[in-house]
Amino acid sequence: MLNIKLVSWALGLWGAVTFIVCVIYGLVTPQSLHMHEFLEQILPAFKWLTWWGFLLGLAESFLYGVYAGMVYVPIYNTLKRRWAEG
Secondary structure, eight states, rough: OOOHHHHHHHHHHHHHHHHHHHHHHHHHHOGGGGHHHHHHHSSOOOOOOHHHHHHHHHHHHHHHHHHHHHHHHHHHHHHHHHOOOO
């Protein structure tokens, strides 16, 4: 059985770290290789290279990860109980 709190926090932190890596990547690569347009499409109200946009994107990325954990764990646990051997 998976722990919903543990998995949700882990996925939330993974999402936040991934967002930070994407922003750093966007700062060190040429404009043509940026993903800022993609980030602006999937993160509501996110604006590239503003403090507000960065903080909002970080929070949204974390919350998307938490949401994934909160949806995934109950599904996994239900299927494990249903299909577990013996």
